[in-house]
Amino acid sequence: MGKIKKTKNPKTAQNTQALPFNTDRGQHILKNPGVVNAIVEKSALKASDTVFEVGPGTGNLTVKMLEAAKKVVACEIDPRMISELKKRVLGTPSQNKLEVRSGDVMKMEWPYFDVCVANLPYQISSPFVFKLLLQRPLPRYAVLMFQKEFADRLIAKPGDKDYCRLSVNVQLLAKVDHLMKVKRTEFRPPPKVDSAVVRIAPKNPPPPINFQEWEGLLRLCFLRKNKKLISIFKQTNVANLIEENYRKVCSLKNKVIFLKLN
Numbered sequence: 001m002g003k004i005k006k007t008k009n010p011k012t013a014q015n016t017q018a019l020p021f022n023t024d025r026g027q028h029i030l031k032n033p034g035v036v037n038a039i040v041e042k043s044a045l046k047a048s049d050t051v052f053e054v055g056p057g058t059g060n061l062t063v064k065m066l067e068a069a070k071k072v073v074a075c076e077i078d079p080r081m082i083s084e085l086k087k088r089v090l091g092t093p094s095q096n097k098l099e100v101r102s103g104d105v106m107k108m109e110w111p112y113f114d115v116c117v118a119n120l121p122y123q124i125s126s127p128f129v130f131k132l133l134l135q136r137p138l139p140r141y142a143v144l145m146f147q148k149e150f151a152d153r154l155i156a157k158p159g160d161k162d163y164c165r166l167s168v169n170v171q172l173l174a175k176v177d178h179l180m181k182v183k184r185t186e187f188r189p190p191p192k193v194d195s196a197v198v199r200i201a202p203k204n205p206p207p208p209i210n211f212q213e214w215e216g217l218l219r220l221c222f223l224r225k226n227k228k229l230i231s232i233f234k235q236t237n238v239a240n241l242i243e244e245n246y247r248k249v250c251s252l253k254n255k256v257i258f259l260k261l262n
């Protein structure tokens with residue numbers, strides 16, 4: 001884990017003073033420029049990259065990414081934040097590299113992008129990750145800040161206490177790596193929990209499965225804890241479905257047969 005530098009003169013925190021934040025919209029703004037810099041550094045952006053940022057807020061991450069990338073498309077739900085962000089880049093060399101989209105990221109059509117970087121509003125974490133992984137064309141990767149507990153579930157391995165359907169599904173479609181922890185005190189206002197930054201790199205090409213069918217099978221598998229797959233299938237009444245799904249499991253045996261159900 002990289003060490004986060006603390007700065008006495010938190011320039012990127014300036015814009016966090018003025019606005020009353022709406023925590024129902026997950027408005028917890030990063031106030032430590034050391035954390036902002038570490039996230040941008042770990043995003044390893046190329047000068048040719050188009051970055052999709054969700055929830056730029058007052059633009060703490062945005063202005064740094066604009067220095068590193070070809071373009072940032074920033075999607076923000078709160079018009080007050082959009083106006084702060086626009087003010088912040090107005091007249092700077094980055095102004096023409098920023099495109100702002102106003103609205104709910106879960107309801108809009110996404111732009112083309114190479115990399116997604118976001119300090120996400122935590123309430124959309126799970127649907128956002130699946131929308132990202134089912135997006136075409138696939139991005140190279142995403143660097144995302146989540147509530148720490150959610151990040152723990154994303155990276156959990158079989159046998160870990162946090163291993164769950166989310167871990168299996170996301171790791172089926174992507175390689176997931178933990179990048180850094182971020183304490184709640186690094187935000188204004190501080191959330192109730194700590195956070196973690198995770199890198200999600202979609203497998204490209206994606207595994208050749210129908211994701212909805214797969215998800216149905218997985219629900220079945222996680223119905224009963226600490227049971228072997230075969231005993232779960234035997235105990236279930238939908239024999240035909242199970243037989244069919246069991247064949248699918250066998251065909252994906254390296255991915256699923258060693259699942260520890262917990």
Ligand SMILES: C[S@@+](CC[C@H](N)C(=O)[O-])C[C@H]1O[C@@H](n2cnc3c(N)ncnc32)[C@H](O)[C@@H]1O
Pocket residue numbers: 025026027028029030031054055056057058059060061075076077078081103104105106119120121124
């Ligand atoms: C955790 S703050 C991150 C702010 C800034 N990027 C930072 O790191 O300091 C989340 C931001 O997402 C915005 N937001 C919340 N829900 C959203 C949604 N559904 N679509 C787009 N933006 C959203 C909030 O208004 C807020 O600006």
